[in-house]
Amino acid sequence: MDQKTREQSDVSEVAAEHALNPRNYGRLSRYDGRARITGPCNDTMEFWVQVKDERVERCTYITDGCDPSLASGSVATEMAIGRVLEEAAAIGKQDILSALGGLPLEVEHCALLAADTLQAACRDCLRHRQTAVSAAERNPLSGQSTGGDSDGCESCSNTQCQTGDRHQGESQVECADRQKLLSRLSRIDHKILVLSGKGGVGKSTVAVNLAFSLMLAGKRVGLLDVDIHGPSVPILLNLEGETLLTEGDALLPVDLGDLKVMSIGFLLKRREEAVIWRGPMKMGVIKQFLKDVEWGDLDYLIVDTPPGTGDEPLSVCQLIEDADGALLVATPQEVALSSVRKSVTFCRQLGLPVLGVVENMSGFVCPHCNQTTDIFLSGGAERMAREMSVPFLGRIPIDAHIASGGDAGRPFVHEDAASETSRAFASIVSAITAVEPATLASPPSQPAKP
Numbered sequence: 001m002d003q004k005t006r007e008q009s010d011v012s013e014v015a016a017e018h019a020l021n022p023r024n025y026g027r028l029s030r031y032d033g034r035a036r037i038t039g040p041c042n043d044t045m046e047f048w049v050q051v052k053d054e055r056v057e058r059c060t061y062i063t064d065g066c067d068p069s070l071a072s073g074s075v076a077t078e079m080a081i082g083r084v085l086e087e088a089a090a091i092g093k094q095d096i097l098s099a100l101g102g103l104p105l106e107v108e109h110c111a112l113l114a115a116d117t118l119q120a121a122c123r124d125c126l127r128h129r130q131t132a133v134s135a136a137e138r139n140p141l142s143g144q145s146t147g148g149d150s151d152g153c154e155s156c157s158n159t160q161c162q163t164g165d166r167h168q169g170e171s172q173v174e175c176a177d178r179q180k181l182l183s184r185l186s187r188i189d190h191k192i193l194v195l196s197g198k199g200g201v202g203k204s205t206v207a208v209n210l211a212f213s214l215m216l217a218g219k220r221v222g223l224l225d226v227d228i229h230g231p232s233v234p235i236l237l238n239l240e241g242e243t244l245l246t247e248g249d250a251l252l253p254v255d256l257g258d259l260k261v262m263s264i265g266f267l268l269k270r271r272e273e274a275v276i277w278r279g280p281m282k283m284g285v286i287k288q289f290l291k292d293v294e295w296g297d298l299d300y301l302i303v304d305t306p307p308g309t310g311d312e313p314l315s316v317c318q319l320i321e322d323a324d325g326a327l328l329v330a331t332p333q334e335v336a337l338s339s340v341r342k343s344v345t346f347c348r349q350l351g352l353p354v355l356g357v358v359e360n361m362s363g364f365v366c367p368h369c370n371q372t373t374d375i376f377l378s379g380g381a382e383r384m385a386r387e388m389s390v391p392f393l394g395r396i397p398i399d400a401h402i403a404s405g406g407d408a409g410r411p412f413v414h415e416d417a418a419s420e421t422s423r424a425f426a427s428i429v430s431a432i433t434a435v436e437p438a439t440l441a442s443p444p445s446q447p448a449k450p
């Protein structure tokens with residue numbers, strides 16, 4: 001029996017279940033304590049702790065580690081929540097192992113890593129509180145504040161700072177930018193990032209049709225296209241040639257009623273211009289787009305993110321700190337699938353929940369007889385999703401109406417609302433949003449633009 005098989009078979013049911021469905025996974029944007037530790041096997045774990053009335057109210061974690069690390073972090077957060085801070089800090093390796101029903105000897109260090117990181121996050125809370133108490137003693141009129149919930153930001157001396165301390169290595173300007181972004185995003189209930197491991201797999205098509213479906217279901221929706229390599233939203237919505245309008249220092253999105261659209265493509269005079277932009281320039285534009293667009297109040301913001309797992313998608317995911325999660329788009333071919341595996345790992349490392357995987361271009365719908373034929377292997381994304389314990393949301397076939405509707409700037413969920421493909425898409429949307437598929441698939445009572 002090889003090492004991996006032995007580890008898996010030796011793991012208790014509780015540990016296996018926590019690894020499959022990790023509890024409290026993800027980062028907290030407001031927290032009182034935080035710590036990140038890399039263990040002896042190079043796995044990194046990070047914990048966030050929020051305290052109320054002396055007790056741990058919320059505790060979350062992320063890890064880039066293996067299943068035992070996932071399980072140890074998960075159980076540690078559950079044990080910490082509800083405890084007095086000092087008691088949570090005292091949770092040790094043995095406590096975690098007992099709660100998990102044990103771990104194989106060779107991976108017990110994962111429980112130690114979880115205990116150490118939780119303890120360091122709790123100590124960070126205590127340190128913040130001590131600093132706040134000392135500050136209040138020095139200046140009783142300033143009011144008492146703790147860590148991430150402070151009214152003013154000591155580090156950047158900005159009395160308007162809503163986010164507490166400056167992030168490590170962050171300049172004053174960056175801190176101010178982040179606050180601006182947070183304040184804009186605070187008016188949006190749900191933020192969904194659409195990601196893919198590579199370009200050309202239909203990421204923008206999914207983003208546009210998801211945004212359109214939600215708009216047709218009566219939601220106020222924003223669609224933000226920051227795919228610097230190929231901003232195709234203007235084409236897919238027939239908005240090519242739109243120019244950017246500003247109001248003060250804000251960029252105004254194109255207003256299609258309950259759907260507001262902003263694309264990096266509106267900045268380009270010619271489609272091919274993006275390729276000549278250099279790295280830092282791209283990052284600057286992405287950041288500006290995220291913080292300067294005046295969306296107003298929205299139910300959903302759908303973000304069409306640059307493909308891959310490099311610096312550009314990384315900065316988008318890091319800047320939108322409280323995203324609901326990522327929707328991953330893959331095609332059935334193996335190259336695309338292995339890159340989606342990387343995307344799942346990428347999301348886990350960032351603490352970004354994976355809402356699910358969609359397999360696009362899965363089979364071909366014959367325009368004459370409406371029969372679906374698998375011209376590539378299909379079902380790979382579902383297998384991959386199962387292996388990686390992320391939800392599989394459904395398949396979209398290659399459909400001539402999607403391609404022709406896309407070229408003409410007409411989303412297929414609007415043009416062909418009654419088709420099989422639109423129904424398949426409606427159940428994907430409903431899985432993401434828990435909206436009734438029937439509502440999403442039915443044609444709108446009023447013709448919507450475009």
Ligand code: ADP
Pocket residue numbers: 196198199200201202203204205206230232360361362396397398399400402403404406407
């Ligand atoms: P990405 O954003 O991943 O680069 P796009 O969404 O721009 O990909 O799609 C690339 C092209 O493929 C577009 O012309 C689009 O209309 C077409 N396309 C996407 N999905 C399908 C599909 N399921 N069937 C037919 N054409 C599709």
